[in-house]
Amino acid sequence: MLTPANPTTQAAADDAILVVDNIVVRFETPEGPIVAVDDVSLKVKPGEFLSVIGPSGCGKSTLFNVVGGLLSDHQGTVNVAGETISGPHQSIGMVFQEESTFPWRTVTDNVAFPLELTGMPKAQRIERARHFIALVGLDGFENRYPGELSGGMRQRVSLARTLASEPKILLMDEPFAALDEQTRLLLGDKVLQIQQALKQTTLLITHNITEAVQMSDRIVVMTYRPGKVKRIVDIDLPRPRTSEIVGSEAFGRYVAQIWADLREEASRGMRDEEKHTLEHHKGGAS
Amino acid sequence: MTDATLTRPAFRRGVPPQLIGLGALVAFFLTVELLIQIGVINRFIVPPPSDVIGSFGRVIVEEDVFGRFLLTLSECLIAGVLLTVVGVGGGVLMHRYRLLQQACETWVAAMASAPIVLMYPLFLVIFGRSMWTMIMMGFVAALPPVILKTLEGLSGTRKVLVNVGRSFNLTPSQQFWKILFPAALPTIFVGIRLGLIFALINIVGVEFLINFGGLGQLINELAERYDLPGTYAAICFVILVSILFFMTLEKIERWLRPFD
DSSP states (O other): OEEESOSSOSSSOTTOSEEEEEEEEEEEETTEEEEEEEEEEEEEOTTOEEEEEOOTTSSHHHHHHHHHTSOOOOEEEEEETTEEEOSOOTTEEEEOSSOOOOTTSOHHHHHTHHHHHTTOOHHHHHHHHHHHHHHTTOTTOTTOOGGGSOHHHHHHHHHHHHHHTOOSEEEEESTTTTSOHHHHHHHHHHHHHHHHHHTOEEEEEESOHHHHHHHOSEEEEEOSSSBOEEEEEEOOOOSSOOGGGGGSHHHHHHHHHHHHHHHHHHHHHHHHHHHHHHHHHHHHHO | OOHHHHTOOGGGGTOOHHHHHHHHHHHHHHHHHHHHHTTSSOTTTSOOHHHHHHHHHHHHHHTTHHHHHHHHHHHHHHHHHHIIIIIHHHHHHHHHOHHHHHHHHHHHHHHHTSOGGGGHHHHHHHHOSSHHHHHHHHHHHHHHHHHHHHHHHHHTSOHHHHHHHHHTTOOHHHIIIIIIHHHHHHHHHHHHHHHHHHHHHHHHHHHHHHTOSSHHHHHHHHHHTTOHHHHHHHHHHHHHHHHHHHHHHHHHHHHHOTTO
16 A cells, blocks of 8 residues: 555556656755755656645645746756646646635636637637536636635636646645635545546645545655655545545545654654744844 | 614614715814804804805806816826826836836835925926926826836735746736736726826916916915905815716726726
């Protein structure tokens, strides 16, 4: 069930649609250079749901920005379907952690945004947008503005907007982090339904173990700073899945195993944060 | 219905706030009227509100107040259009070219607090005794807030929205028109509102100072004649210009941002 940190695991076959190879990211900080991501390699197969999990400060979001092409100052390569990419790419659709709908556009216009960029005629793009709105379960809200919706509904609009661009890879950075646990589980169901219906290759960045186990085929556990791949866990739970699976014994075992790996990293992160806070206060007091 | 709802004051039971505002204004004028009538306030310094109201007809008929009102209004309108085009354009350029922003932002901010109205003799020399002196004075004095607020709005666009644009591979032009500009629009409107206030103050002020043009000149003439009720009546028309501008601007903003 648990496999050592190695990008060429059984699950990651050679037909990988996304290959992240030896990514290293360094940041300059007032305290000196920090290695945020250290030699991270991943392979994602078509239709696979892969999650990257790690404690705060492990470089998950940095990795998200590298794969999405928003961060170009790094070592290593990102390949999508055999093509090395060096910036944002139409094959990768990103869903962000922060609320990212356009408040000045209705739900339909938000979802139709990527279609508008392709020059698709208005009637056609509205029809397409409605399809994706229905897919995320927001029928009836087409003409509402994001300000009239709840946080969970707004994240579904963001998801529909990204799906409307029909990306080969859906890249999500803790999209439900700001939501309560129950909404998060239910939206997890929705994401699973969509992923299974579209056979959508998905790379999810998260710090939530339940969310990762609920949805993933494999989970990449990362170490605290510098962010390295600690272990890759194959999730052998039946599909189609729903949030009901969180009550199963097998699910509990996966959660416990991943927490055992993460606990040490999270503790290191917490100690590091406390040390920094103390140093900061000492610096401020002197 | 609970006791709490039974004892709620009238304004909580659906009296429109506008009516409350109007009531407060009427109460204020009645108080002033009373204080003047009993001699607490000198009527040769502050005319009784009843005299001001009484002088409206005379000012309208004898002083061509509507012609002057339209002149001041059109000066403000032209200054407003110039402000919007140049001010918003300037803010956009400063946001686009960092060097320009670093070179000019402090000067523009300093200009915002400078008493530019004192430069009216220079404007008189350049534009002559014409409405363009007023328009350009209003325009120049009101330009800094429009530029600064446009810059603030564009720079303050949430990073995640910019990243959404980047993730969809937008061109710089698409990034501006589809994300930055609509996101900055509320702050840009704040700048335009501030700019119009500055423009109106300066336009009426210069009309008053050079005794030429619309309502400012009328206020000057009436004050020179020591016609205090007439002076205050003319000031009411200046306030009317201001109200008209704000109502129009609000309508435009509501049209552009129906979700607010």
